[in-house]
Amino acid sequence: MSNTHVPAVMETSPAVEEIQKVKALIRHLDALDTRIEQAQQDCNAMFEELRKDYNDILTELKHHVHNSVVTADRYGYDLIPDVPLDDRKLKNAWIALFRHHNGATADEIAEDLHRHRTTVSTYLNTLVLMQYAQKDRIGHEIYYKAVLNEKSENSR
């Protein structure tokens, strides 16, 4: 008897039907998988596009914020938010920090304020503790950024 011979009774048996169903479902899954992959690629492309737009606009915004602060300084306008810091020296340090929208080191702020680096570092670390600034270590440098939130801002 040949090994490939399938008895007539098997061709219409429930087992064959099940196998056909399985094959059909696998084909369906493959198709869905392809569509999912395509959709993911489309999403990634769209996400990249959105992220690029976002970064472009953010860069432009930072540029204009910086320019507006510089221009306001030149024409005597005060665009610096009024944070409720009673201490004059801490407030001055915060304002100097706010002008560096990308963050600044203690050395940079010390140069702006014409103060000793350690003194300024004390001011900045006190501001961090008071949650008016945050600090991040990047390589060997510690960068400080002014924090402006509902808690720390007094609207003008």
Added chain:
Amino acid sequence: MTPPNLQEMQKKIVVVYSLGGGNGKSEIAANLAYCLAEQGMKAWIVDANLYAPTQDLIFGLPAAGASLSDFLISPAGSDIPYCDVTSKLAGKGSGRLLLTPSNRDDQDVRFSLQEILNRGTDFSHILPEALFRGMHSTGADILIIDTYPTFEQINEVWLGLTNVLLIISRINELDLENTRMFLRQGTVEDITNKLIVLNNIRLDKDRNVFHDIENQDVSERLAEIRRQAACVIQSDHKDKSSSDGPCDAVIYDEPILYSEKLSIFRQNMRKRDGLFIQKEPTDSFSVSIWNLAEYINAKTAAR
């Protein structure tokens, strides 16, 4: 638990400073802390006079024990140590007195600390947090920092933290000139409340105490100094290009008066006999400090 209000805490940090040694700075700081505690405050005094600490002697503490020096040598994960010296108070009020001494006797600690300070280690990243944490955990109403009279980097941290600076000066031209110079420093300019406290005292080379002038002549001399100092402070300010507001250094109305008894008492300081003000509360020196404490109490409470 309510998070600590660090802005309020900062207003309670008082730094006691003088440009030269032997001005009675540590004596005033210790007795001031004592008075504030007697007035019901929880006063914490930190002996930041790292090279020539005296607070342990003034308070009559035994040698050794945890100190600010130990903290500065290995600050990671540790708190500034202190000891409770409330038992030194004469009254039975609710006040408390805490002291963080600096190391006096352990040569290894002193050498290690010297090496760290010589390296220019920046303490501005650790001291503010440690001090605020200490004030919060102890519930201190006031923190008095007794500094060392130099322009060392660590002093910039103490000065950067405070909003109330007591500059102790003797009643002579040299000290007043030094004080005028000191007031021109940027770090000092930034401090809102600067109080010049005149101390009618001087030390000889053996650290024996004398007075600069007779106590009865102090008022007259003070009026003269006030006129001179006010002129200098004002003209300094006019020279400045900044417009941060008026120079607000104030000469405290009442100089700290010399006392014969203080002279005798100081000769026995090595015996760790406790505070002068505790032994002689009605003496002229003690009365001056009581009044200064009331002024500081009002100054730190009102704002």
